Each structure stands twice: as C-alpha cells, then as structure tokens.
Amino acid sequence: MPITADQSQAQTATLVDLGAIFVSLELSKSTWLVTALLPGSEKMSRHTVAGGDIAGLFACFAALRQKAKRRKDRLYPLVVIQEAGLDGFWLGRVLSKEAWIESHIVEAASIAMPRRHRRAKTDRIDGETLIRALMAWKRGEPRACSMVKLLSAEEEDNRRIGRERKTLIAERVFHVNRIKGLLFTQGIRDYEPVNRDRRQRLDELRTGDGRPVSKHLKAEVRRELDRLELILKQIKAVEAERDSLIVQETPATPKEATALLGIRGIGAEFATILYTEGLFRHFDNRRQIASYAGLAPSPWQSGNVNREQGVSKAGNPRLRATMVELAWLWLRHQPKSALTCWFKERIAQNSGRLKKPMIVALARKLLVALWKYVTSGVVIEGAIMKAA
Numbered sequence: 001m002p003i004t005a006d007q008s009q010a011q012t013a014t015l016v017d018l019g020a021i022f023v024s025l026e027l028s029k030s031t032w033l034v035t036a037l038l039p040g041s042e043k044m045s046r047h048t049v050a051g052g053d054i055a056g057l058f059a060c061f062a063a064l065r066q067k068a069k070r071r072k073d074r075l076y077p078l079v080v081i082q083e084a085g086l087d088g089f090w091l092g093r094v095l096s097k098e099a100w101i102e103s104h105i106v107e108a109a110s111i112a113m114p115r116r117h118r119r120a121k122t123d124r125i126d127g128e129t130l131i132r133a134l135m136a137w138k139r140g141e142p143r144a145c146s147m148v149k150l151l152s153a154e155e156e157d158n159r160r161i162g163r164e165r166k167t168l169i170a171e172r173v174f175h176v177n178r179i180k181g182l183l184f185t186q187g188i189r190d191y192e193p194v195n196r197d198r199r200q201r202l203d204e205l206r207t208g209d210g211r212p213v214s215k216h217l218k219a220e221v222r223r224e225l226d227r228l229e230l231i232l233k234q235i236k237a238v239e240a241e242r243d244s245l246i247v248q249e250t251p252a253t254p255k256e257a258t259a260l261l262g263i264r265g266i267g268a269e270f271a272t273i274l275y276t277e278g279l280f281r282h283f284d285n286r287r288q289i290a291s292y293a294g295l296a297p298s299p300w301q302s303g304n305v306n307r308e309q310g311v312s313k314a315g316n317p318r319l320r321a322t323m324v325e326l327a328w329l330w331l332r333h334q335p336k337s338a339l340t341c342w343f344k345e346r347i348a349q350n351s352g353r354l355k356k357p358m359i360v361a362l363a364r365k366l367l368v369a370l371w372k373y374v375t376s377g378v379v380i381e382g383a384i385m386k387a388a
Contacts, residue, residue: 018138020102021064024130025082026123027051027091034060035127038068039076044128054094061101077101081134083108084148092150103150104134109314110146149281159276161245162269163318165238168231175228179221186213193228246272256280256374264384265333270326277319279374286368294320295364311360327363337382339365
C-alpha cells in the first residue's frame with residue numbers, strides 16, 4: 001500500500017535562497033523557541049531562549065548570522081515572524097528598530113493547517129509551519145498568510161480608553177445586580193444603587209414583612225456600595241480622558257474622530273471605538289475594512305451546494321459589536337437616510353422578517369460609508385448632521 005507522509009512532521013524545507021535568514025518565534029511565558037532556516041540549508045535549527053530575555057534573543061540572532069557568514073561568506077539579514085498573541089506588539093517594535101531585522105506579525109488563523117481530526121501540534125511543528133508560511137509570503141504567493149499591521153505605542157495606548165470603559169461598565173452591572181439580588185431576598189424591589197440618594201434610601205428601607213434591614217446585610221450592602229462608587233468614579237475619569245482625546249479641539253485630536261462627531265446619532269463613545277479600533281488604519285477597499293470588522297460574508301460553494309454561512313466573525317469583535325449597535329441606532333436617528341430606506345425596503349420584501357441578518361448587512365454598509373466619509377469626505381446620502 002502507498003504510504004502518505006505527514007507533511008506537518010516534515011523536517012526539511014524547500015531549498016530556495018531568498019537572501020535572508022528566516023526565523024520564527026514561538027513565545028510563551030517561560031521560554032521562547034527560535035526556529036531558523038539558514039540560506040543554502042535544508043534543515044531547520046531550533047534554539048531556546050528564556051522568556052523576555054531580549055539580550056539572549058539578539059545573541060542567538062548574532063550567532064545565526066555568524067554561522068551563515070562562515071558558510072556563504074556574507075552577512076545575511078533576518079526575516080522574523082511571530083504570531084499575534086499574548087505578548088502583543090512590543091517585541092515587534094523592538095525588532096523593527098534594528099536595520100538588519102525585518103519583523104512580521106502574522107494572524108495565526110490565516111495559516112493553512114492539516115484538516116485531520118487529530119493532528120499533531122507542538123511548538124516545534126508550529127515553528128516550522130511559520131517559517132514555511134513566511135517563505136511562501138516572501139515569494140509572493142497569494143493568500144499564503146495574513147500579516148498584522150504593527151501598531152505604534154501611541155496607537156496601541158489609545159485603544160485602552162474604550163476597552164477599560166467597557167470593563168468598568170461590566171463591573172458596574174455586576175455590583176448593581178449583586179446589591180439588588182441581596183435586597184430582593186428580603187422583599188425589597190424598588191432600590192436603585194446608581195441613584196445619588198442610595199445611602200439615604202438604604203437607611204429607610206423596610207423588608208417585605210415590615211422589618212428594618214438587618215445589620216449584617218446592611219453592612220454587606222454598604223461595602224458593595226463602596227466598590228460601586230469607586231467604579232463610578234473611575235468611569236468618570238476614563239470618560240474625561242476619552243473626551244480629551246476625541247471631543248476637545250487640540251492639535252493631537254484626530255480629524256477622523258472629530259468628523260464622526262458631526263453625524264447625528266454618533267457620540268463620543270461611538271466615535272472613540274470606531275476610530276481607535278478601526279478607522280485609524282489604512283484600508284485599500286471596502287472588502288478589507290468589512291473583513292477587518294468580521295462583517296464580511298462567508299459563502300459555502302461546492303458543486304451544487306451554494307449557501308451563505310453568515311458573517312465570518314474573524315475580525316475585531318469590539319468594532320463589530322459597536323457597528324451592530326450603531327446600526328440599530330442609525331434607524332432611529334437617521335430615518336430618511338439612504339441606508340435606512342434600503343433596510344426598510346428589504347425588510348418589507350420579506351414581510352417584516354429577517355431583521356437580525358439585515359441589521360448585520362446594514363452595519364457592514366454603514367461601516368463602509370463611515371470609512372469613505374472620514375477618509376475621502378464622501379457624505380453619507382441623506383444623513384443628518386449635527387447643528388454647529
């Protein structure tokens with residue numbers, strides 16, 4: 001019987017001299033696995049560096065260059081690849097500062113993998129797979145993999161505002177529900193912890209059977225109120241930072257975010273998320289920005305089978321959720337816009353059904369329209385602008 005070789009376990013690579021040393025990094029908290037392919041070599045070498053040891057990593061790179069120089073009598077540059085993961089972009093920025101290092105960060109889901117039900121997966125195999133994908137990408141093979149744009153420290157820091165606010169809002173909801181749940185067990189249903197008179201109302205509360213709130217329960221609720229008030233204070237501080245970045249007119253204020261604030265229905269929070277999570281990037285066409293937000297369609301076509309699987313959901317989840325929420329609000333605040341009329345017409349054709357799939361389609365169209373508006377100044381047809 002013919003034996004099928006497991007390509008994922010292959011120890012060799014295509015012998016192609018592209019004039020560089022190809023290196024992949026498998027990063028973990030404790031160790032970094034460096035897999036390298038030298039020019040003219042068929043085998044990949046592996047080296048281990050302590051996690052976070054930049055000096056040790058550069059020493060390993062220098063040793064690889066010297067080894068290649070002894071073979072070819074030439075000092076080769078390095079082409080380094082790593083997956084976008086827990087380490088973020090800081091390592092990529094460190095490597096990019098060196099003129100002899102070409103650093104790339106790849107989207108792990110874009111690399112082709114074996115479709116076996118049980119496939120082998122180790123750092124060693126992943127390192128070799130990264131190098132093969134990187135070589136294919138450098139040779140110009142289409143769709144070999146998708147590289148992630150390296151963010152600057154300022155761009156990465158600006159994203160923290162919206163993400164921290166979302167975390168604080170979730171914590172606020174948790175503590176409010178916790179307080180209401182504690183009081184509900186005693187028959188108290190009309191207490192609102194977010195009101196300003198929350199502590200005064202707590203002293204006036206009576207249980208369902210007419211008793212004052214017991215001392216231990218009241219002490220627990222007060223401690224929950226202490227945490228809630230701290231979170232409310234932090235939310236105000238984060239919103240003040242957001243307004244200083246987006247709302248206030250300063251030389252550092254991005255013009256794209258300021259332009260978004262001129263559209264009715266888009267406030268400071270939406271403008272911040274739209275700009276910091278997506279619109280600050282460069283996109284060549286509408287398909288790229290829709291794909292980045294995870295709003296691009298995912299067809300399934302094979303032979304006689306031709307159906308849609310819905311949106312890919314492979315992009316930025318924060319931008320995608322914000323756009324779906326904004327699409328619902330767009331119907332309310334922009335009732336005469338061309339996009340709203342398109343949505344209502346499509347819903348009418350389906351007798352009022354399929355609102356959820358169509359709102360996602362509206363979110364995709366709206367994102368493309370906003371991208372054209374902030375980059376090229378193309379006004380959204382029928383949109384109402386805020387009064388100056």
